Amino acid sequence: MCCLCGCCESIVKILWAVIAFAINSLITLVIIVCTVSFIVWAMLRHDxxxxxxxxxxxxxxxxxxxxxxxxxxxxxxxxxxxxxxxxxxxxxxxxxxxxxxxxxxxxxxxxxxxxxxxxxxxxxxxxxxxxxxxxxxxxxxxxxxxxxxxxxxxxxxxxxxxxxxxxxxxxxxxxxxxxxxxxxxxxxxxxxxxxxxxxxxxxxxx
Missing domain, CATH: 2.60.40.10 (Immunoglobulins)
Incomplete structure (x- = not known):
């Protein structure tokens, strides 16, 4: 009944949107962490x-x-x-x-x-x-x-x-x-x- 009324398709789209957002957020977080780690490493070197x-x-x-x-x-x-x-x-x-x-x-x-x-x-x-x-x-x-x-x-x-x-x-x-x-x-x-x-x-x- 859910699929006949189109609700399942909407739920799937929402799930894919949530997954895509989570993946993008994770990639962004990894980039930020790597950038910050490089900057801190570069600054904290003794020379x-x-x-x-x-x-x-x-x-x-x-x-x-x-x-x-x-x-x-x-x-x-x-x-x-x-x-x-x-x-x-x-x-x-x-x-x-x-x-x-x-x-x-x-x-x-x-x-x-x-x-x-x-x-x-x-x-x-x-x-x-x-x-x-x-x-x-x-x-x-x-x-x-x-x-x-x-x-x-x-x-x-x-x-x-x-x-x-x-x-x-x-x-x-x-x-x-x-x-x-x-x-x-x-x-x-x-x-x-x-x-x-x-x-x-x-x-x-x-």
């Missing part, structure tokens, strides 16, 4: 993207004699190497922060930019100002040792918001963090810019 502090100049790093305000004037130059042959990187957010003895001193932002595949870009930041820094006995001792040597140890953190570009496709946003420990010599008035600084590799955390 895929490398950050390095290429240059630094510290012209001021002194405490006020009557309080705990630390005055600083620091310039940092970063180099970023993208060794991927197929992936470009959109840097939608590039925030740099410096710390001394676990105290945050300052932050600087770089305008958004794009880095193509197999390329190296240079990024510069400047930190200048003063900040309240409360050092304990150990921190004070460290500062005095570094003041005598003229070389200060600073920690640098980059907070990024990136998108990967594979062909014409942009991925979702990644939020990696980059950390660098640098030792910078205080420049004298007649010192050559960047003299005495050893370039430093950074660690990237996804």
């Amino acid at each position: 895929a993207v490398k950050f390095r502090v290429q240059g630094a100049e510290l012209t001021q790093f002194t405490f006020d004699p009557d309080n705990t305000n630390l005055h600083y004037n620091l310039s940092l130059g970063f180099s970023i190497r993208n060794s991927n042959s197929r992936l470009g990187i959109h840097y939608d957010r590039f925030d740099a922060r410096i710390y001394y003895d676990h105290h945050r001193l300052a932050a600087a932002s770089v305008p958004p930019f794009y880095q193509g595949h197999k390329s190296t870009v240079a990024v510069g930041t400047v930190f200048q100002g003063q900040n309240l820094v409360l050092l304990g006995d150990r921190g004070r001792g460290r500062f005095e040792d570094e003041r005598r040597s003229g070389v200060y140890g600073l920690d640098v953190e980059l907070k990024l918001r990136t998108r990967l570009m594979f062909g014409l496709v942009n991925t979702w946003r990644f939020k990696p963090r980059v950390r660098c420990g640098v030792k910078v010599q205080l420049s004298s008035s007649d010192a050559v810019r960047g003299s005495g600084f050893q370039s430093t590799d950074c660690r990237i955390h996804f």
Whole structure:
């Protein structure tokens, strides 16, 4: 009776439509998983993207004699190497922060930019100002040792918001963090810019 009224044919069409939709969805899912796996593999390779502090100049790093305000004037130059042959990187957010003895001193932002595949870009930041820094006995001792040597140890953190570009496709946003420990010599008035600084590799955390 069902077939005589044409209901069976409608049910068969619906079943085939459901099966076709399921197959298409599965194929799409497999393609997405494979693409994402390739992108993640490409980005997480140890040599895929490398950050390095290429240059630094510290012209001021002194405490006020009557309080705990630390005055600083620091310039940092970063180099970023993208060794991927197929992936470009959109840097939608590039925030740099410096710390001394676990105290945050300052932050600087770089305008958004794009880095193509197999390329190296240079990024510069400047930190200048003063900040309240409360050092304990150990921190004070460290500062005095570094003041005598003229070389200060600073920690640098980059907070990024990136998108990967594979062909014409942009991925979702990644939020990696980059950390660098640098030792910078205080420049004298007649010192050559960047003299005495050893370039430093950074660690990237996804």
